[in-house]
Amino acid sequence: MVVLAIDPGNEKCGVAIVAGGSVSLQEVLERQGYAAFLQNVTKKYDIDHVVIGDGTRSSDFLRETKQSFPDLEVTVVDEKFSTEEARSRYWLEHRPTGWRRLLPTSMQVPPEPYDDYVAVILAERFIAGKA
Numbered sequence: 001m002v003v004l005a006i007d008p009g010n011e012k013c014g015v016a017i018v019a020g021g022s023v024s025l026q027e028v029l030e031r032q033g034y035a036a037f038l039q040n041v042t043k044k045y046d047i048d049h050v051v052i053g054d055g056t057r058s059s060d061f062l063r064e065t066k067q068s069f070p071d072l073e074v075t076v077v078d079e080k081f082s083t084e085e086a087r088s089r090y091w092l093e094h095r096p097t098g099w100r101r102l103l104p105t106s107m108q109v110p111p112e113p114y115d116d117y118v119a120v121i122l123a124e125r126f127i128a129g130k131a
Contacts, residue, residue, distance in 0.1 A: 002017065003018050003047055003049050004016075004041060004051070006059060007055070009115060011057050014027075014119035015029055015041075016120040016123055018120060019045075023120055028115050038064075043071050048056050049073045051077050051122050052122075053077060053119075054077065062076060087110060
């Protein structure tokens with residue numbers, strides 16, 4: 001199963017494609033680039049399902065996705081605690097350096113957007129629920 005997951009937001013969104021337990025694509029997009037991204041990604045990947053987090057602007061993303069691709073299955077999923085989990089995963093993959101290594105990562109905010117990690121987590125949750 002190939003899942004496109006979206007963590008919606010006002011100005012940016014996290015996107016990820018997860019297939020067979022591995023992440024094929026993971027990035028943070030500007031909101032205005034979402035429509036073009038959808039067009040490109042559906043040409044490159046054979047997406048089985050789209051998952052959208054139920055947070056900020058999810059209804060807008062849901063409407064836009066369904067209008068552009070009425071044949072794709074789209075599910076809205078609960079985002080509860082996904083931001084905290086994503087922050088933790090970010091720090092596992094980007095170990096703090098310098099003075100940051102002295103502070104617990106639970107007290108730090110990553111220095112760059114990590115919405116893409118949220119998207120990966122949403123896809124994983126969806127796939128785990130289907131197993």
